[in-house]
Amino acid sequence: MRNIAWGNIPLMSDVDEQMNFFNEMILQLFNKHAPITRSKICTKHTPWITENIKLMISLLDKAHNKALSSKSDANLDYYRALKNYVTGAIEREKRAFFTFYINNNKNKPKRMWDQLKRTCPLGDDSANQSIIPHHLCDPNKINDIFLHVPGNDSVDSLTLQYFEQNKFSKNSFEIDSISQEEIAKTISNIKTRATGHDSISIDMIQLTLPFTLPVITEIVNNSIKFNKFPDSWKIAKIKSIPKSSRVEDFKDL
Structure with missing residues (x-):
C-alpha cells in the first residue's frame, strides 16, 4: 500500500x-x-437433510441394490415402500425447516432472505x-x-x-x-x-x-x-x- x-x-x-x-x-x-479463487459447488444447500434422513437414504440405497441383484418381488416391494416413506420424510423435514426458520426470523428479514436465496431455485x-x-x-x-x-x-x-x-427565491442548490x-x-x-x-x-x-x-x-x-x-x-x-x-x-x- x-x-x-x-x-x-x-x-x-x-x-x-x-x-x-x-x-x-x-x-x-x-x-x-x-x-480470487473459484470453487465449484456440486451439491445444493439442503439443511433439511438431517442425519436421520441420511441414514434412511443409505438404507434405501441398500434396498435398491438388493432388489436389483435378487430380482425378488418381495425385495422390490420393500424397496418401493421404503422409497415412498423416505420421500415423505424428506418433504416433512423440508416443510418443518422452512416453517421453523421463517417463524424464528420473521423480525430479521435480511437473515431470512439470505437463507431463502441459498436454498431456493430462484438464487440459481x-x-x-x-x-x-x-x-x-x-x-x-x-x-x-x-x-x-x-x-x-x-x-x-x-x-x-x-x-x-415563478421561482420562490434566487437561492441555488449547493x-x-x-x-x-x-x-x-x-x-x-x-x-x-x-x-x-x-x-x-x-x-x-x-x-x-x-x-x-x-x-x-x-x-x-x-x-x-x-x-x-x-x-x-x-x-x-x-x-x-x-x-x-x-x-x-x-x-x-
Missing part, C-alpha cells in the same frame, strides 16, 4: 481519470496479494438465465422499460416556462465539501458485500481505507467541485429475474 503512488491522484484534474487510476490500483493490489443464476430469451437480456432495453413504468415523463414547454418564471470523517462514517455504514461492475467490494475499500481515505475524499470533493459524477459510478449491474418459468416479454421479468 505504501508503494502505490496515491499522491498522483490529487495532481489529476479530471475526476474520471482519478477514479480510473484508483480502481486500477485497488484491483492490481488485490489481484497480486489476494486473487444459470437456471434463471437459461429460461430468459436472448432478446430479453439487453440491460438498456430492460432499464428503458422500467423507467417508463410510471408513465410519460415528457413536460410541455409552457409548464417549464411557468416554473422558470453541496458542501465532504470531510474525511464523513466519508469514513458513510463507508462503515455500507452493509452490502456485493461488487459492482468494477469488481471492487466494500471489503476491499475498508481494508485499504487507512491509506485511501484521503484519496477517496479528494475524488468525492472533486466531483462536487466540478459538478461531474464519475462515469464509472453511472454503470450498474442488471440481473434479470423471471417471475415465472415462462418468459416471453419484458413484463415477465
